[in-house]
Amino acid sequence: MTRLLCSAAGLLATLLLFAAWHLGAGAVSIALPDLWQTLIRGHPDYDFIFWDYRLPRLVIASLAGAGLALSGLLVQGVVRNPLASPDILGVTGGASLAVVVTTLAWTGAPVTLVPFVALAGGLASAGLLLWLARSQLHQPTSLALIGIALAALFAAAIDFLLTINPLEINSSLIWLTGSVWGRNWSHLPLLLPWLAVLLPAAVYLAYQLDLLSLGDDTAISLGTRVGRVRIAALLTAVVLASAAVSVCGAISFVGLVAPHMARFLVGGRHVRLIPVCLLLGAIMLVSADLFARILMPPIELPAGIVTAFIGAPYFIFLITRYRHW
Amino acid sequence: MPNVPAFIIQNLTVGYSGQPILNQLDLTLDSGRVTALIGPNGCGKSTLLKAMARILTPASGGIRLSDGSALSALSARETAQRIALLPQSPLVPEGLKVFDLVAYGRSPHLNAFGHLRERDREAIQQALVRTDVESLSDLPLAQLSGGQRQRVWMAMILAQQADIILLDEPTTYLDLAHQYDLLDLVQDLAADGRTVITVLHDLNQACRYADELVVLKQGRLMDQGAPKKVMTEAMLREVFSLDAQILDDPETGTPLCVPRARGKYYHQASWAVA
Numbered sequence: 001m002t003r004l005l006c007s008a009a010g011l012l013a014t015l016l017l018f019a020a021w022h023l024g025a026g027a028v029s030i031a032l033p034d035l036w037q038t039l040i041r042g043h044p045d046y047d048f049i050f051w052d053y054r055l056p057r058l059v060i061a062s063l064a065g066a067g068l069a070l071s072g073l074l075v076q077g078v079v080r081n082p083l084a085s086p087d088i089l090g091v092t093g094g095a096s097l098a099v100v101v102t103t104l105a106w107t108g109a110p111v112t113l114v115p116f117v118a119l120a121g122g123l124a125s126a127g128l129l130l131w132l133a134r135s136q137l138h139q140p141t142s143l144a145l146i147g148i149a150l151a152a153l154f155a156a157a158i159d160f161l162l163t164i165n166p167l168e169i170n171s172s173l174i175w176l177t178g179s180v181w182g183r184n185w186s187h188l189p190l191l192l193p194w195l196a197v198l199l200p201a202a203v204y205l206a207y208q209l210d211l212l213s214l215g216d217d218t219a220i221s222l223g224t225r226v227g228r229v230r231i232a233a234l235l236t237a238v239v240l241a242s243a244a245v246s247v248c249g250a251i252s253f254v255g256l257v258a259p260h261m262a263r264f265l266v267g268g269r270h271v272r273l274i275p276v277c278l279l280l281g282a283i284m285l286v287s288a289d290l291f292a293r294i295l296m297p298p299i300e301l302p303a304g305i306v307t308a309f310i311g312a313p314y315f316i317f318l319i320t321r322y323r324h325w
Numbered sequence: 326m327p328n329v330p331a332f333i334i335q336n337l338t339v340g341y342s343g344q345p346i347l348n349q350l351d352l353t354l355d356s357g358r359v360t361a362l363i364g365p366n367g368c369g370k371s372t373l374l375k376a377m378a379r380i381l382t383p384a385s386g387g388i389r390l391s392d393g394s395a396l397s398a399l400s401a402r403e404t405a406q407r408i409a410l411l412p413q414s415p416l417v418p419e420g421l422k423v424f425d426l427v428a429y430g431r432s433p434h435l436n437a438f439g440h441l442r443e444r445d446r447e448a449i450q451q452a453l454v455r456t457d458v459e460s461l462s463d464l465p466l467a468q469l470s471g472g473q474r475q476r477v478w479m480a481m482i483l484a485q486q487a488d489i490i491l492l493d494e495p496t497t498y499l500d501l502a503h504q505y506d507l508l509d510l511v512q513d514l515a516a517d518g519r520t521v522i523t524v525l526h527d528l529n530q531a532c533r534y535a536d537e538l539v540v541l542k543q544g545r546l547m548d549q550g551a552p553k554k555v556m557t558e559a560m561l562r563e564v565f566s567l568d569a570q571i572l573d574d575p576e577t578g579t580p581l582c583v584p585r586a587r588g589k590y591y592h593q594a595s596w597a598v599a
Contacts, residue, residue, distance in 0.1 A: 080416070207439035211432055215416035221378045222485070223405030223433035267420045271438070 004272045007265045011279035015062070018283060022061075022290045023054050027298060052184065060183040060247060061289045061303070062282040063191045065254055067244040069281025070202055072255030073262065073273055074237035077209035078230050079140040085256035086241035088147035089234070092252075093154030094125020095245045100158050104165050115190050115246040122242030125150065130234065137230060138216060187247050194243040199274075201236050206270035209233060213268065251304045253311030254284050260318050284311070329391055331356035331489055331520040332377055336386035339376045345384060346372040347544045354539070356391055356488070356520040359511060361535035363525060365565055368541040370524040371413065374491050377522065378410040405433035409487035411478055413494050417466050423477050424462040427452055430484030452483035456510065472503030479510060490514060492523035496530065508534045532556055532579040540564055556580035 024030045030038070030046050037043050038050045071086040078084075086092065098121020099114055129147050136142035208229045211219045219226050241255065258280040259273065266272045288306040295301060332354040340346040346369045354360050362370040375381040377388060379396060388396040396404065409430075430452065431445045441449075453459040456476040466474060475495065482490055492511070496504040504527075512534055515521050525531040531538060532552035540547040540555060542564045548555045561567045561582060568585040575581075 204437060207432075207435075207437060210439070211429060213416065213418040213421075214426075214429065215412065217375070217378075217380050217410065217412035218415045220380050220401070221405060221408070221410035221412070221491075222429060223400075223402040225401050263420070268418045269425070 004266050004276070007276055008279065011276065011283060015279055015283050015286065018287045018290060019058055019062075022058050022286055023050065025290060025294050026054065056185045056188065057183050057289065058286060060187050060191065061285045063188075063195060064244040064248040064251070065258075065281035065283070065285025066278040067191065067195055067240045067281070068251060068254040069258035069262075069277040069284070070199070070274065071237040071240040071244070072281075073259040073270070073277045074202060074205070074209070074233045074240075075255070076259050077212065077270060078233045078237075079144050080213065081141060081144055083256075084140075084144055085253075086237060086245075087151060087252065087255065088144050089238055089241065090125040090129045090147050090150040090154065091122040091238055091241040092245055092250045093151040093158075094128070095119070095122035095242060096250050097121060097154045097157055098124070100161050104161055112186070115187065118246035118249075119190070119242050122245055123238065125154065126234075126238035126242065130231075130238075137227065140230075183247065190247050191243055194239060198236050198240050199278075201232070202274055203271070205229060205233050205236065206274060209270045210268070248285070249302070249304060251285065251288075251307055253307045253315065254281050257311045257315050257318070258284060260315070264318065329356045330354065331391055331522075333389045334373075334377075334386070335389070337376060337383055337388065338385045339372060339381050339383045341372075341381075343384075345544065347376070349386065350544070350546055352539065352546055352549070354520075354522060355537065357515065357518050358536035359515045359521045359523065359534055360537045360539060361523055361525045361531035362539050362541060363528060363531050364541035364547070367543075369544040370541055371493055372544075373541070374410070374493050374522065374524055377489075378408055378491050379404050380410070402433050405485065405487070407487050408489045408491065409482040409485040410491040411482050411493065411495060413497065415478060417474070419465070419467055421466050422462070423458060423464055423466060423469070423480075424449070424453075426466060426477060427458075427462070427480045427484050430481035433485060433487075448486055449480075449484050452480040455483055456480040471498050472500065472506070475499055475503070475507060476510075479507070483514075488518075489520045489522070492521065494524050494526055496525070496527065504530065528556065528561075528582045529574065529580075532581070533574060533577050552580050556582065 020032065020035060024032065024035050028046075028049055030050070034043055034046060035050070038046045043050070068086060072084075075086055075089060076084045079088075095118040098117050102113070102117045129143070129150055132150075133143045133146045136146070208224055211222055211224045212226060212229060214222070216226050244251070258277050261280050262273045262276040266276050284307060285303060288303040288310065292301040292303045292306045330353045332352070334350055334352040334354075337350040337352075338345050338348055350373070362373060364370055372381065376383060377396070379401070382397075390396060390407065399407070427449050428441060428445070431441065431448060432439060434445065435441065450459075453462055456479045458473060458476050458480055461469060461473060461477070466477065469477065475498070479495075495507055495511070499507065508530060511521050511523065515536070523535075525535070535552060537550060538552055538555045539549050540560065547564050548560060556571060558569060558571055561569045569582050570585065572581045572583055573579075
């Protein structure tokens with residue numbers, strides 16, 4: 001218990017630190033006292049940049065990161081495989097393909113439409129995966145392999161479309177790498193309701209996912225309805241990832257790395273993993289977005305590049321150091 | 326001993342994805358004793374165990390319990406309150422502590438969040454003491470030896486407090502001393518009135534510890550009864566394709582199966598000389 005509290009407190013402090021840095025740094029840098037004043041009483045110079053530009057971006061990044069991390073935790077709990085992440089559910093690939101197809105087919109498509117297209121694409125491809133794997137659901141590894149094959153198929157389709165339409169690829173590319181750029185309060189309703197509903201669902205599933213980690217036979221003999229838990233957890237994960245991807249694009253590695261880090265910190269029980277995972281996911285995406293903005297100003301890198309640059313090596317380190325599968 | 330049946334299996338056909346392993350099996354297993362399922366590899370021992378634990382759903386036929394209720398009519402939770410299973414090679418999530426694993430045995434009695442009440446803690450404590458792993462309860466499972474780990478799994482099953490305990494080759498991977506420790510525990514459980522049904526590979530251990538043997542071959546019941554009755558040279562030849570003689574175990578008087586000499590000892594064998 002102390003380990004959970006210490007981890008959570010440390011992570012919360014880290015998140016606040018990055019949040020303050022995130023709010024303060026940028027083309028116009030705001031000093032810490034001014035940040036405080038803007039937050040409490042308002043500040044004529046910074047009100048717009050703080051309330052309408054950086055704060056929504058910070059909130060969106062936190063929620064999307066948290067959602068992706070939680071989604072990854074659920075997927076790994078079901079698949080019992082370290083390579084599992086929301087990506088293998090075809091969510092990212094399906095969402096990306098849907099966005100690319102829409103951008104190409106409808107040149108004047110309003111930007112506000114993109115999240116909905118992505119959400120629909122993500123859900124549709126996850127549905128396709130679950131349908132294809134319906135007879136293999138008791139064998140989670142098959143599910144993962146079918147997902148990987150689907151992801152490859154989507155990636156090929158995207159490459160094909162971008163190659164034959166080279167002129168329109170720019171905005172698609174930014175979206176595909178994942179970015180929090182230009183996100184504002186209007187994106188919040190796309191994310192918050194899902195989290196509000198699915199977080200309790202994840203907490204409800206937590207203990208049964210613990211039992212699932214003992215293997216199907218043991219879990220069944222302990223009275224777990226393995227099939228139902230698996231479907232419920234996968235659906236929760238799919239919707240969480242689709243919602244996050246619909247707002248932020250294809251952010252890689254958060255859903256893969258955050259659950260591993262969380263296990264490293266607080267062990268294998270899902271009730272404890274959930275809060276730690278949420279915080280870790282938020283920290284990862286907020287810090288990635290921060291570095292994406294401040295590394296090479298005035299150029300804004302897509303946050304997805306940063307998460308992959310930091311996430312991938314860290315993931316390799318984690319896997320070689322710690323084997324828990 | 327009154328022979329109340331623990332399981333009444335009628336016309337059971339069950340297998341994997343349409344391939345039946347057990348074919349129209351009729352079998353009644355008594356409660357309150359140790360029953361060993363024996364037979365050559367692939368004979369359907371584990372399949373039968375999984376059907377009794379409701380891990381496999383019968384293609385036809387059914388299984389009823391002592392009170393006459395059909396196994397398939399119980400909820401998953403009710404089943405788990407009455408029947409516990411130790412699979413052959415359960416997964417061990419790394420980092421999991423002994424106490425936490427044993428606590429999972431309580432899950433059929435807990436709410437959806439797994440909250441442990443006082444009587445759950447008592448059951449866990451008793452199980453830890455009974456299997457002699459109390460001193461290990463704070464250690465991660467990964468740090469234990471094979472023998473200790475198997476005792477911890479037994480503790481989980483005991484914490485479940487089910488009347489029927491199903492074990493799938495519980496002595497595999499254990500060294501000889503630990504095998505006998507485990508089997509002693511199994512016998513004690515039956516003495517307490519629990520029903521133990523276990524798959525065993527070692528025929529001599531089966532004879533020594535089981536009250537009743539159930540012999541399966543290719544999904545069919547070949548024989549059933551007390552070890553003295555079932556363990557014959559003819560049965561070994563027919564079911565196991567093994568030439569062996571049956572002696573009396575000098576320790577227990579139960580049948581002791583000694584395979585006939587072959588290979589380099591062929592000429593020393595008494596029956597070859599004679």
